[in-house]
Amino acid sequence: MLGKFRLGDSPAPAPSSPFASLLTSPLPFLPPPTPLSKKRTKSNAENIPPSLNHIPSTPTPYKRPRVEPKTPLQQVHGAWETRKPTKLSDYVPSSHTFENDTQRLEFIFDAIQYVGWSFGQFLHTASLNPKRTGQGRTSQHAQTVSRFLRGQDNHTPMEVVELWYLSSDTRLGGDEEKEDMMYSLCIPYIQIKPFRPALSSFAVQFCAQKIEKEARVAVKSSSGLHATVKKQGRYKLEWKNVGLSTIEYCQQVLLDCLPVAYHLFMQIAGNESPTRRPSSLVTTHALSSLLFTRSNESRLVPLSLGLLSFAYSAPVDLMAYLSRIGVMPAYNTIYTALERLALYQGSEVKDFGRDPGIVSFIQCDID
Numbered sequence: 001m002l003g004k005f006r007l008g009d010s011p012a013p014a015p016s017s018p019f020a021s022l023l024t025s026p027l028p029f030l031p032p033p034t035p036l037s038k039k040r041t042k043s044n045a046e047n048i049p050p051s052l053n054h055i056p057s058t059p060t061p062y063k064r065p066r067v068e069p070k071t072p073l074q075q076v077h078g079a080w081e082t083r084k085p086t087k088l089s090d091y092v093p094s095s096h097t098f099e100n101d102t103q104r105l106e107f108i109f110d111a112i113q114y115v116g117w118s119f120g121q122f123l124h125t126a127s128l129n130p131k132r133t134g135q136g137r138t139s140q141h142a143q144t145v146s147r148f149l150r151g152q153d154n155h156t157p158m159e160v161v162e163l164w165y166l167s168s169d170t171r172l173g174g175d176e177e178k179e180d181m182m183y184s185l186c187i188p189y190i191q192i193k194p195f196r197p198a199l200s201s202f203a204v205q206f207c208a209q210k211i212e213k214e215a216r217v218a219v220k221s222s223s224g225l226h227a228t229v230k231k232q233g234r235y236k237l238e239w240k241n242v243g244l245s246t247i248e249y250c251q252q253v254l255l256d257c258l259p260v261a262y263h264l265f266m267q268i269a270g271n272e273s274p275t276r277r278p279s280s281l282v283t284t285h286a287l288s289s290l291l292f293t294r295s296n297e298s299r300l301v302p303l304s305l306g307l308l309s310f311a312y313s314a315p316v317d318l319m320a321y322l323s324r325i326g327v328m329p330a331y332n333t334i335y336t337a338l339e340r341l342a343l344y345q346g347s348e349v350k351d352f353g354r355d356p357g358i359v360s361f362i363q364c365d366i367d
Contacts, residue, residue: 126141126144126145127145161199164195164199165195165196165199170194170195170196171196172194172196172197178194178197179197181194181197181201182196182197182200182201183200183201183203183204184197184200184201184204184205185201185204185205185208187201188201188205189201189202189205207260207264210260211258211260211261211264214257214258214259214260214261215258215261215290215291215294217257218253218254218257218258218291218298219291219294219295219297219298221235221297223253223257223298224249224253224300225250225253225288225291225298225299225300225301226297226298226299226300227241227297227299227300227303227337228297229333229336229337229340235297236340236344237303237337237340237341238341238344239341239344239345241300242303242304242307246300246301246304247281247284247285247301247304250284250288250300250301251280251281251284254283254284254287254288258287261287262283262287265283265286265287266279266280266283269282269283284301285301288300288301288302289301289302289325289326289327290326292326292329293326296329299329302326302327302328302329303328303329303333303334303337305322305327305328306319306323306328306329306333306334306337307334307337307338309322309328309334310334310335310338316331319331319334
C-alpha cells in the first residue's frame with residue numbers, strides 16, 4: 001500500500017548529494033516568469049481552435065495605404081529602372097495632362113537631370129551637326145531640330161535669342177570687364193562666355209567677315225572698277241569711262257558688290273540730303289578710295305578725280321597728299337593716263353578718217 005507523506009517529513013539529502021545544489025539555488029535553465037500584459041479573453045484564449053483564434057467579433061474594414069502624388073517622371077522612374085527606355089510615351093500614361101507650362105518645364109528639367117545632362121549640354125547635343133561629328137541622328141531628332149531652325153515651329157530661333165538678350169538673367173550688372181567685351185573684334189566670340197557680349201561680338205565679327213568678302217569681290221577685274229593705263233592691260237581706260245555718268249555707274253557697281261558695306265556707310269553718313277553733301281555721293285567716293293587702297297587697279301573714281309585736278313592745274317603737293325590718303329593716284333600715274341588717252345583718241349580719229357563709208361568735211365568760219 002501506498003502511504004501518505006509530506007515533503008517536509010522526507011529525509012534531507014546528504015550534503016554531498018548532487019540534488020543539494022538544486023534545492024538551495026534557483027534553476028538556471030528556466031526563464032523568469034513574465035506577467036501577462038492583459039487579461040486573457042475569449043478572442044485570444046488558447047483553448048479555442050486556431051481557425052477562430054484571431055477573428056474579431058466585428059471585422060475591421062480594410063484601409064488602403066495613402067500614396068503621395070507623384071510627378072509623371074517619378075511615376076515612370078520604376079519602369080526606367082527595370083528596363084532600358086526607348087520613348088517617353090511608353091511610360092507616361094496617355095491620360096496624363098499638364099495643367100500649365102510650369103509643370104511642363106519641371107517635367108523636362110527633371111528628364112534632363114535624370115539622364116545626367118545640364119541644360120547647356122542638352123542644347124549643344126541637340127544642335128550638333130552630324131557632318132562634323134560623324135554620327136547620325138534619329139528621324140525624330142532631325143525633324144525636330146530642322147523644323148525649328150527653318151522657322152517652321154511655333155516660335156522662330158530669333159524669338160528665342162531676343163528673349164535671351166532682353167532677359168534680366170543676361171545683364172552684366174555693371175561688370176566693366178564683361179562690358180568691354182561687348183562688340184569685340186579682338187576676342188573670338190566662341191571664347192566669350194556671357195551671352196550678351198558673345199552675341200554682340202558674334203554679330204560684329206560675322207559682319208566684318210562679310211564686308212571683307214565683299215571687298216575681295218569688288219576689286220576683281222570683272223567688277224567694272226578697273227581702269228588700267230598699262231599697254232598690256234585688259235581693262236584700259238577710255239574717254240567714255242570718264243564723264244558725268246562715271247559716279248552713277250560706280251555707285252551701282254558698289255551696291256551690287258558691297259551691299260552690306262554700302263548701307264553701313266550710309267548709316268554713318270546720316271540722312272540723305274539732295275542739296276548738301278548727298279550721302280550716296282559721299283559713300284560712293286569713300287568706298288572707292290578704300291577699294292583703291294586695297295587694289296591699285298580698282299581706280300576708276302580716283303583716276304577721274306585725278307584727271308579733274310590735273311585739268312584745273314591743282315598744285316603737285318596737293319595731288320601728292322591726296323594720293324597719299326587714297327583719294328587719287330600719283331601725279332605720274334595721272335600724266336601717263338592722259339598720254340594713253342591721247343594716243344587712243346588719235347587712233348580713233350585716224351580710223352575715222354580712213355573709213356571710206358564716212359563722208360568727212362571741214363567746217364570753219366570765214367570773216
